[in-house]
Amino acid sequence: MITNGASPSRFVEVDGCFNYRDLGGYRTQDGRTVAWRRLYRSDGLHRITHCGTAAFDALGVVTVIDLRSPVEVATRKWTPSAGWSGRRLLLPLLPEPPDWAAEDPEDLAQEDFAARHYWHTAVTGAARLKAAVEALAAPGALPAVFHCAAGKDRTGVLAALVLRLLGVPVETIADDYALSDEATARWEASLEAGNEDDTQTTWAYVPPAMLVAPPANMLLFLQRLDVEYGSVQGFATHIGIGRESVERLRQALLSGYS
Template sequence: MGFGPTGRYRVSVDAIDDNRRIPLPSTFNFRDVGGYLGHDGRAVRRGRLYRSDSLHRLGEQERDAFAAIGIRTVIDLRRPTEVERDGRVPAYPGLTYRNIHPEHEDWSATPHEKGADLARYLADRYADLAQTGTAGLAEAIGLIAGSSNAPAVVHCVAGKDRTGIVCALTLAVLGVDDADIVADYALSTEASARFSAWLATTLPHVVDVPEPFLTSPAEAMQIFLDELREGYGSVEAYLRHAGVTDEQLAALRDHLLDA
């Protein structure tokens, strides 16, 4: 069980749209990572791992709906300065909150040049994070591997880059085909459009958000996965290098794949 008065509310399958999104009004990219086929045709279990944009906007009016999802653990991948700036998920009773920041260079140090290949730019940023953020990525995936932490939700600001990497690595370990992994990543483009529209109406004084922050081209994630495997031999080998144990890799498969 999760926390709160779950007996009064349920997240209906009918309420989850074709893009796996779970309707929480103050979020734009909250969705179930389950449902894809993994090793031996076993499906990734629904209702165990979710991904989201920042949860600091959740209000009291969404407390029961969030409780109905049953989340036990929130894994916040934002920088401590981002948490300080925007706040964190409300401290609902029974909810475990972990702020884990995979170290990486701020994108402003290497801005995207207008007209340059966006997928290549994003894949390079992801490769940089995978190189410098090993400890944080290993800690996040180690938490996801713990069945007692589920259901868990992993998030960053937009829920597409840092969150996208953690979810892609997790799905790869579960044996999900690359086509499904990159398609799941690409769903964040539609979510970013909703977020951009919200910004325009709610905070009209905010300057235009740079394109890399709003777009998730499937090619970017495919390049990242291909080059990670070229460098380490496999996603599992990379995660072992990062510090994820064989026991944790096995635990991921045990509790996130259907029997």
Template sequence: MVASTMNPDRVACEIVDDPQRLIPFDAVHNFRDLGGYATDDGRTIGWGRLFRADGLYRLTDADLDVIDALGIRTVVDLRSAREFDDHGRFPLERYPVAFHHLPILDATWQRDEIPAVEDTEDGAVEFLTWAYGDMLAQGADRFANAFQVLAVPGAAPAVFHCAAGKDRTGVLAALILGALGVDHEAIVADYALTEAAMVRMRTWVLANHPEMADRMGETPAFMLSSKPQAMRNILDTMTRDHGSVRGYLSTIGVGPAVIAEMADAVTV
């Protein structure tokens, strides 16, 4: 038998950058398929089973045609109650799905509530590491609820989202991929894809929503970034403190049975 010369890191990179991962929409900019990632039991997350996204309240009629083509059955909205009330929700009246509003945070962070960091690369990593740790502490039961919903037989194809598809969505995606035994470097690389999505969002906002563009312009760059090292820090902390992502999940009520149901629902 001839030994393979394929570089595993290169294969992982190719999977992360697979062109079918990003689903193009008119008014949604970070809708991505979590398919293609290998799990530690020899299976693979199936394409078209589980998606992560940004604000689905912006969906246009053309975008709903894409949702229909994907066959979405379940939508999990991770935004706060205020965001939900201010901006609306997934258009259930035009496309009925099993809809679940599961706010990860009661309110998004305000400037006076966050650590003082410099608006630099290191400052962004410091802020995001703090923010994701705070989110895991505040929203533990909410993340557990999201697992319960997404693991229900028949829930897939499913999508979970927040406002930008970056922080709350990014942490839930990392927990799901980690629970399924996806390699941490692949989880970090998948998270990092949001950086390009934020550029797409800014371009769209500048052209279509001047008021939102003004708000984004007033927000420090470190709060809008998605630095891979921050996600790596969070995964390393879970591994150090709990042995693995699964170990952390067991402390918030997501045990092997729920993870097995999730695997059965989304892997092939």
């Protein structure tokens, strides 16, 4: 379960973003803890306001990984502050935004649709997932943030892979994924207040199954990885992520790891 106590806030206030979250504080199955303020997940950084830019810079992020498609990057640009000297990697997990309107309505209504979409994302974006994990594991790469548009689906796939490689239990990962429902509520409140909806051009139609984040979606996806590859580590090995990269990631992010 997710517990904050006196620890830092899970949601990080970066004005303009609705789903900027810290992945620290989670316990692993061997009793270690993921470090706070080292790794973040987020929705589109293009939403960051002038005030939010100052908050972002204060986090000291040195690596930004953008998981969006080329068309999304081109139409929803993020411009860092003039003083930011970090590294930005464009690693689209999908070549273009899904055309949900072209899908079979009966298929969209299936309970496992979101989990199957995450599977498709992982398989299609395997080379980019490998590059993302290796980038996060590189010396001097942290603090880092990775993001997509809403910070739920493509970001959720990478977050699940990273947290599972660190040894975080699947139930905790599913609970972390489900926090995106809180971000959706924040976004909806922004729209009700009269603020701009910047999703309409890119996402002409989104099926109801992709608008919510029940833990079952992530659990089904992770279970399929286990069935197909034996474990998430097996999937990582299959797509070319070396054990040395996983070890560096653990050393950089886990307390008491040597």
